[in-house]
Amino acid sequence: MKICFKNVEFSYSSEKILDDICLDLGHSKLICILGPNGVGKSTLLHCMNRIISPQKGVILLNGKEVAHMNINEIARHIGFVPQERDDIPALTVMDVVLLGRHPHSKLSSAKNDLDIVSNILHFMDLEDIALRYIDELSGGQRQKVFIARGLAQMPEVLLLDEPTSNLDIRHQLEVMEMLRGLVDYGKLQIVLVSHDLNMSMRYADQVIIMKDGKIFTAGDPRNVITRDVIQSVYGVHSLVMHSDVNPYIVPLSSTKEGLSRNLNELGKILTGAYSSGT
Numbered sequence: 001m002k003i004c005f006k007n008v009e010f011s012y013s014s015e016k017i018l019d020d021i022c023l024d025l026g027h028s029k030l031i032c033i034l035g036p037n038g039v040g041k042s043t044l045l046h047c048m049n050r051i052i053s054p055q056k057g058v059i060l061l062n063g064k065e066v067a068h069m070n071i072n073e074i075a076r077h078i079g080f081v082p083q084e085r086d087d088i089p090a091l092t093v094m095d096v097v098l099l100g101r102h103p104h105s106k107l108s109s110a111k112n113d114l115d116i117v118s119n120i121l122h123f124m125d126l127e128d129i130a131l132r133y134i135d136e137l138s139g140g141q142r143q144k145v146f147i148a149r150g151l152a153q154m155p156e157v158l159l160l161d162e163p164t165s166n167l168d169i170r171h172q173l174e175v176m177e178m179l180r181g182l183v184d185y186g187k188l189q190i191v192l193v194s195h196d197l198n199m200s201m202r203y204a205d206q207v208i209i210m211k212d213g214k215i216f217t218a219g220d221p222r223n224v225i226t227r228d229v230i231q232s233v234y235g236v237h238s239l240v241m242h243s244d245v246n247p248y249i250v251p252l253s254s255t256k257e258g259l260s261r262n263l264n265e266l267g268k269i270l271t272g273a274y275s276s277g278t
């Protein structure tokens with residue numbers, strides 16, 4: 001899917017949050033949006049699926065203006081996994097993931113929806129908690145449930161707002177390996193907001209670094225996440241090494257192999273559903 005921003009501006013009352021954003025997200029599979037707190041990363045993500053609409057400029061999905069698409073049409077192309085929220089409704093995990101099928105409800109049978117959701121719960125290792133209420137789960141479990149709901153949308157692009165912020169290191173790795181696997185095995189494109197430069201260096205094809213509502217720089221993480229950029233954007237000295245990744249984020253090979261097998265299967269399911277038009 002081709003997402004393109006042309007001279008996009010967004011303000012909350014008089015405060016300009018996004019300033020003349022020009023972006024083309026057509027070719028990369030996994031894109032990380034980085035930058036300090038409050039620079040407009042979530043705002044940029046929210047513009048992509050019309051949670052909010054920019055006052056100036058246009059956002060195009062495969063050449064069509066987002067502003068001219070209805071919400072269900074957008075949701076059939078773009079899934080959204082929000083940041084952890086407190087206002088969680090009292091629904092079971094199964095119900096929450098089924099909600100992801102809502103944009104497709106006129107196009108597919110309830111049986112098909114249940115099959116898709118069951119497969120996703122299985123591959124994300126959420127089967128055991130499928131009937132539990134999400135307000136009773138840990139923050140990390142909830143985060144996985146919302147990712148599962150985003151996948152159930154069968155989108156071409158999945159937007160995720162800080163998907164690993166509540167997870168311990170093992171689960172951060174699991175989620176990032178899963179997301180990387182999904183883009184490698186399926187047709188999915190992922191755009192996520194993160195504060196984790198290391199993870200972005202390891203998993204992203206493209207990073208977009210924002211500063212003061214503008215794109216400061218964008219490109220291959222190995223070329224873009226440099227000491228100079230980190231100093232200019234975050235105002236700190238860094239020890240990031242291009243050829244090195246901190247050893248703590250190296251996944252166990254057994255975990256990686258198990259995940260790859262599962263993801264291959266999940267990728268096939270998601271790809272099959274795309275091609276059958278559900």
Ligand SMILES: Nc1ncnc2c1ncn2[C@@H]1O[C@H](COP(=O)(O)OP(=O)(O)OP(=O)(O)O)[C@@H](O)[C@H]1O
Pocket residue numbers: 012017035036037038039040041042043044
């Ligand atoms: N609903 C709102 N009303 C008014 N201002 C808002 C609203 N939501 C966000 N803002 C402001 O917009 C700016 C950008 O917020 P945004 O959430 O996009 O930043 P961010 O880069 O994602 O930050 P963080 O890394 O802290 O999540 C901030 O100054 C924030 O206070």
